[in-house]
Amino acid sequence: MSLLAVGTVAFDDIETPKGRAEGVVGGACTYISLAASYFTAPVRIVSVVGDDFPEDALEHLRGRGVDLEGLQIKQGEKSFFWAGRYHSNFNSRDTLDTQLNVLADFNPILPESYRHSEYLMLGNLVPALQMRVLDQLAHRPKLVVLDTMNFWMDIAMDDLKAVLGKVDVLTINDEEARQLSEEHSLLKAAQVIHEMGPKTLIIKKGEHGALLFHQGEIFFAPALPLAEVIDPTGAGDTFAGGFIGWLAKTDDLSFANIKRAVIYGSAMASFCVEAFSIERLKTLTPAMIQTRVRQFADLVHFQL
Amino acid sequence: MSLLAVGTVAFDDIETPKGRAEGVVGGACTYISLAASYFTAPVRIVSVVGDDFPEDALEHLRGRGVDLEGLQIKQGEKSFFWAGRYHSNFNSRDTLDTQLNVLADFNPILPESYRHSEYLMLGNLVPALQMRVLDQLAHRPKLVVLDTMNFWMDIAMDDLKAVLGKVDVLTINDEEARQLSEEHSLLKAAQVIHEMGPKTLIIKKGEHGALLFHQGEIFFAPALPLAEVIDPTGAGDTFAGGFIGWLAKTDDLSFANIKRAVIYGSAMASFCVEAFSIERLKTLTPAMIQTRVRQFADLVHFQL
Numbered sequence: 001m002s003l004l005a006v007g008t009v010a011f012d013d014i015e016t017p018k019g020r021a022e023g024v025v026g027g028a029c030t031y032i033s034l035a036a037s038y039f040t041a042p043v044r045i046v047s048v049v050g051d052d053f054p055e056d057a058l059e060h061l062r063g064r065g066v067d068l069e070g071l072q073i074k075q076g077e078k079s080f081f082w083a084g085r086y087h088s089n090f091n092s093r094d095t096l097d098t099q100l101n102v103l104a105d106f107n108p109i110l111p112e113s114y115r116h117s118e119y120l121m122l123g124n125l126v127p128a129l130q131m132r133v134l135d136q137l138a139h140r141p142k143l144v145v146l147d148t149m150n151f152w153m154d155i156a157m158d159d160l161k162a163v164l165g166k167v168d169v170l171t172i173n174d175e176e177a178r179q180l181s182e183e184h185s186l187l188k189a190a191q192v193i194h195e196m197g198p199k200t201l202i203i204k205k206g207e208h209g210a211l212l213f214h215q216g217e218i219f220f221a222p223a224l225p226l227a228e229v230i231d232p233t234g235a236g237d238t239f240a241g242g243f244i245g246w247l248a249k250t251d252d253l254s255f256a257n258i259k260r261a262v263i264y265g266s267a268m269a270s271f272c273v274e275a276f277s278i279e280r281l282k283t284l285t286p287a288m289i290q291t292r293v294r295q296f297a298d299l300v301h302f303q304l
Numbered sequence: 305m306s307l308l309a310v311g312t313v314a315f316d317d318i319e320t321p322k323g324r325a326e327g328v329v330g331g332a333c334t335y336i337s338l339a340a341s342y343f344t345a346p347v348r349i350v351s352v353v354g355d356d357f358p359e360d361a362l363e364h365l366r367g368r369g370v371d372l373e374g375l376q377i378k379q380g381e382k383s384f385f386w387a388g389r390y391h392s393n394f395n396s397r398d399t400l401d402t403q404l405n406v407l408a409d410f411n412p413i414l415p416e417s418y419r420h421s422e423y424l425m426l427g428n429l430v431p432a433l434q435m436r437v438l439d440q441l442a443h444r445p446k447l448v449v450l451d452t453m454n455f456w457m458d459i460a461m462d463d464l465k466a467v468l469g470k471v472d473v474l475t476i477n478d479e480e481a482r483q484l485s486e487e488h489s490l491l492k493a494a495q496v497i498h499e500m501g502p503k504t505l506i507i508k509k510g511e512h513g514a515l516l517f518h519q520g521e522i523f524f525a526p527a528l529p530l531a532e533v534i535d536p537t538g539a540g541d542t543f544a545g546g547f548i549g550w551l552a553k554t555d556d557l558s559f560a561n562i563k564r565a566v567i568y569g570s571a572m573a574s575f576c577v578e579a580f581s582i583e584r585l586k587t588l589t590p591a592m593i594q595t596r597v598r599q600f601a602d603l604v605h606f607q608l
Contacts, residue, residue, distance in 0.1 A: 088488070089488070185529070185532060185533070187529045187531050188531060208513070209524075211529065218529060219606065220526040220529075221606075222513070222524040222526070222604075225490050225491045225515060225524075227489055229489070260607070260608065293608055294608070297606070297608055299523065299524045300523070300524050300526075302560070302567060303564070304567070304601055
């Protein structure tokens with residue numbers, strides 16, 4: 001099934017306890033589309049870069065079947081840039097620099113060929129822009145997934161709530177779920193968030209796994225204990241890409257298959273953190289992904 | 305199978321975001337023995353209290369089949385007292401007061417009838433005292449489980465390492481595993497800790513579940529999302545009591561059964577946090593416990 005992904009395509013400077021990477025390719029839309037490309041085609045993106053963005057990075061995306069018709073390339077302008085440093089526990093980070101550049105006046109425009117996309121991933125972005133994408137679709141997609149962050153809850157809550165009213169699945173982390181719902185218990189938080197619109201909520205907890213709340217049912221997916229985490233950047237976007245990529249591939253929105261999608265998303269995220277930037281996501285094979293989802297199954301298997 | 309539990313029996317003052325409880329019954333040995341009493345008998349305890357400890361609390365333990373012959377009651381002295389306050393996220397707490405009282409010169413003495421116990425739970429206590437209990441046993445138990453905390457790593461690491469060399473299972477939290485092993489990756493931390501003695505390691509992560517490392521195998525048990533957490537005090541001890549209680553009941557040390565024991569321990573801990581002190585642990589039934597472990601199984605169930 002066709003999948004449309006919206007979000008940033010960017011340069012990152014990243015510092016983690018395991019090293020540094022400067023001027024590397026990043027951005028939510030990049031991670032989402034790469035992860036999803038292992039499952040479904042076409043993957044279409046709507047985003048913006050400057051003329052400084054490397055052609056070989058775009059070529060790699062095209063090579064993985066990503067349709068770049070909706071990627072605006074602004075001549076004479078610079079791509080969105082983010083610099084961050086992770087703390088020793090990898091669970092928190094400081095933003096050192098943000099240069100919006102082309103993102104400052106980004107107006108997402110859907111090419112005609114995108115308007116009938118069946119699955120839609122609204123990556124983390126200004127909520128009003130997420131809404132503008134929804135408004136351009138010829139019909140409602142089979143599934144709309146939205147990712148967001150605390151920053152938009154702080155400065156654009158009304159816009160965020162407006163777009164939340166139009167999506168099926170929300171992915172956020174545990175602190176964001178608590179902030180959005182004003183409930184500490186994640187069980188109660190899920191109830192509040194369901195009433196805002198998303199009938200499915202995925203709470204991402206990083207190294208502590210992910211919780212899925214769907215129509216009164218709960219599912220917990222663990223994170224795989226890894227020998228070495230190099231760079232958590234993009235793990236949440238990679239999760240989202242694997243999640244919606246699996247659903248677009250299988251076109252099955254049953255609870256059993258949404259659980260499977262959470263596992264595929266978790267598996268893709270576990271690869272993502274094993275190297276800086278998108279490096280690890282460039283070299284996967286279907287067999288490697290299958291081996292890893294099997295590890296997730298073994299990790300939680302027990303019989304009473 | 306017979307189970308011997310060693311640790312504190314205490315009074316607690318507890319403050320959580322959900323309320324306060326003053327002068328309530330607590331202590332590692334109390335939680336361990338109560339939780340284990342739902343699975344196996346006899347449960348023997350070695351501990352110490354003053355003459356201020358309420359007879360009805362002791363009577364409740366006796367009523368649940370707990371053998372108090374090894375509980376020293378010091379006339380004219382006061383019981384161990386701890387006061388603590390949990391932060392709004394429940395994941396961290398401040399110790400407000402600690403009065404050792406009878407614990408200051410506690411010398412654990414095993415009654416003759418305890419010396420052939422088959423399962424041993426060394427609850428959190430001075431490592432040298434944990435060792436003194438081991439030394440009094442007529443033969444090595446089938447399984448020795450040790451719980452400890454960062455405090456002993458800070459001030460008695462040599463004694464802790466000596467006793468670690470003699471136990472089968474260690475239960476600690478994730479930060480303690482990192483401190484003990486000097487490794488950030490829990491996978492690597494487990495390897496280092498295995499070399500210190502315990503061939504089985506359980507890393508307790510509170511609301512994020514528990515990881516079991518056993519002879520090269522890994523198992524992850526989730527925590528159950530709860531509508532309301534009232535008081536986390538004793539959850540780790542209750543986990544340990546349920547864990548070793550299940551193993552003593554079944555007398556099966558296969559990996560499959562150790563995984564089951566982690567689930568039973570997690571289920572008992574999930575009850576513990578639903579009320580202050582030991583209140584919730586007083587009112588359980590085998591049917592309630594079975595219903596809850598079934599919830600744990602459902603929570604992680606998926607098919608690829």
